[in-house]
Amino acid sequence: DAKTTQPTSMDCAEGRAANLPCNHSTISGNEYVYWYRQIHSQGPQYIIHGLKNNETNEMASLIITEDRKSSTLILPHATLRDTAVYYCIVRVESGNTPLVFGKGTRLSVIA
Amino acid sequence: GAVVSQHPSRVICKSGTSVKIECRSLDFQATTMFWYRQFPKQSLMLMATSNEGSKATYEQGVEKDKFLINHASLTLSTLTVTSAHPEDSSFYICSARGRDFSYEQYFGPGTRLTVT
Numbered sequence: 001d002a003k004t005t006q007p008t009s010m011d012c013a014e015g016r017a018a019n020l021p022c023n024h025s026t027i028s029g030n031e032y033v034y035w036y037r038q039i040h041s042q043g044p045q046y047i048i049h050g051l052k053n054n055e056t057n058e059m060a061s062l063i064i065t066e067d068r069k070s071s072t073l074i075l076p077h078a079t080l081r082d083t084a085v086y087y088c089i090v091r092v093e094s095g096n097t098p099l100v101f102g103k104g105t106r107l108s109v110i111a
Numbered sequence: 112g113a114v115v116s117q118h119p120s121r122v123i124c125k126s127g128t129s130v131k132i133e134c135r136s137l138d139f140q141a142t143t144m145f146w147y148r149q150f151p152k153q154s155l156m157l158m159a160t161s162n163e164g165s166k167a168t169y170e171q172g173v174e175k176d177k178f179l180i181n182h183a184s185l186t187l188s189t190l191t192v193t194s195a196h197p198e199d200s201s202f203y204i205c206s207a208r209g210r211d212f213s214y215e216q217y218f219g220p221g222t223r224l225t226v227t
Contacts, residue, residue: 043115043204043218044155087154096143099205099216102156 003027004088009106012082018075020105022088025069033064035073037084038104044087047073051093064102078109115137115207117219124195125227132190132222135206140185141207145216146178149202161188185209195226 005023012018025035034049046056048062050071055062061074064105075082091097114137124130134144141160147155159175161167161182169175179191188207192199204221 038155041202041221041223042172043117043206043220046217098157100152100157101147103154 003090003100004102004104006015006022006086006088006105008012008098008103009108011062011108011110012075014080014109015077018022018078018082018107018109020073020075020086020088020107021070022073023070024088024090025044027068027090028092030092031067031090033062033071034091035060035062036087036089036099037082038086038087039081041060045103047086049093078107083107113137113207113209113211113215113217115141115205115217116207116217117203117222119222120220121160121223121225123225123227126196127194129191129193130195130224132192132205134188134190134208135209135220136154136186136209136217139207139209139211141209142185142186143208144182144188145206145208146180146188146190147204147206149221154197158190161193174198192224195224200224200226 035047036044167180
């Protein structure tokens with residue numbers, strides 16, 4: 001079972017920042033927060049992951065609260081191509097367990 | 112990141128026939144491969160996990176005799192849907208993991224199976 005809770009859907013205006021929240025109140029000390037997205041009829045795409053520090057890469061930023069019970073994925077300047085379902089997943093980094101997907105958040109970027 | 116391919120991208124087959132889906136890791140050796148299934152407007156559901164050279168481990172509710180998984184090499188895994196029925200119509204996605212990319216999980220583009 002997925003250990004995260006995300007809003008079902010969100011809208012964002014093109015060019016604005018998209019902030020996608022995720023609750024993971026039962027996260028364990030050795031579990032990381034991973035974010036993937038799935039554009040319609042494609043395989044999931046890795047975005048970013050982190051343990052407790054904030055992380056940034058060319059796609060997004062990940063903000064994790066100090067108690068690690070929630071996080072926010074930030075797409076700084078959303079484009080129409082960012083319309084997708086975004087999945088927040090917690091798991092041990094590079095562990096033997098596979099990624100378990102919850103229902104995710106359907107982000108719609110609007111022109 | 113690592114590249115995972117699937118073939119075919121789409122397949123239509125008649126009820127009662129079998130269909131094989133291939134999953135390849137193109138630039139790394141996949142010690143573990145995963146198969147997921149996704150029905151319309153639903154999330155990905157893990158079907159099975161396979162380690163190279165070993166029998167696959169199936170999730171509860173997935174029939175191992177119906178969904179045959181072979182992981183005979185470090186770059187290829189196949190999923191065969193035997194005696195397909197319309198309810199097997201779905202989007203099948205494979206994922207691979209290997210030492211070369213720190214055992215992170217990478218996904219293929221998916222295969223759309225339609226059983227008529």
